[in-house]
Amino acid sequence: EPFQVDTFKDLIVVMPHQIGLGGTWGTQKQRWQQLDEVMLTGNTLLKAVYEQAKTKYSMEDGSRLKLYMTGHSQGGTSSVMYHYAYQGSQEIIDRYDLKVSVASSGHYSSEVWASAVLTDYTAYAADANMIASVSSSLLPVSKKVQNVLLYHLLYTYKTSSGAYQEDIEY
Numbered sequence: 001e002p003f004q005v006d007t008f009k010d011l012i013v014v015m016p017h018q019i020g021l022g023g024t025w026g027t028q029k030q031r032w033q034q035l036d037e038v039m040l041t042g043n044t045l046l047k048a049v050y051e052q053a054k055t056k057y058s059m060e061d062g063s064r065l066k067l068y069m070t071g072h073s074q075g076g077t078s079s080v081m082y083h084y085a086y087q088g089s090q091e092i093i094d095r096y097d098l099k100v101s102v103a104s105s106g107h108y109s110s111e112v113w114a115s116a117v118l119t120d121y122t123a124y125a126a127d128a129n130m131i132a133s134v135s136s137s138l139l140p141v142s143k144k145v146q147n148v149l150l151y152h153l154l155y156t157y158k159t160s161s162g163a164y165q166e167d168i169e170y
Contacts, residue, residue: 010063012053017076038078039085043092050095067096070145076103 001164046067053059067086086092118143124130124143134142146157 012049022100038081039089042078042082042085044091046096062094064095064097067098068100068102069098070102072149079103115155116146 002124014107016162032034050065053065054061069079069082071077079101080103083098086096087099112129115124119127121140121143124146125139130142
């Protein structure tokens with residue numbers, strides 16, 4: 001099955017919004033392309049996640065978490081930039097085992113967006129756009145990433161349009 005609850009039993013999903021933009025994004029809109037800014041933001045984020053994981057999940061000292069990075073559109077650039085930053089930070093390497101970095105472009109067609117994000121797996125795997133864009137062996141994980149994208153969009157909408165649920169751990 002392409003989507004099982006057990007798939008995510010040992011997974012921590014961290015979805016930063018506009019990583020690398022910093023406090024001056026209004027005047028310096030391209031900071032996400034600057035290695036130092038992306039490295040600072042990424043290292044700070046991953047250190048905080050690691051410390052919380054140690055506390056919440058009673059991880060042993062010296063444990064390494066698997067790190068899978070993906071970014072969409074501008075976030076794709078941040079993912080590639082942080083991949084390089086990761087390689088230069090022994091402290092982060094000691095905490096995280098980078099498995100893969102994936103950058104993707106955006107859905108610039110409403111038809112592709114709908115078939116990628118708003119369909120179940122059966123329709124997704126049979127869609128001509130997906131068949132033309134994604135290797136058949138990667139369709140299951142590709143759909144999972146599209147589900148994460150949808151959840152992130154819903155979360156962003158929900159938190160920017162009104163009160164969010166206090167009992168949900170985002």
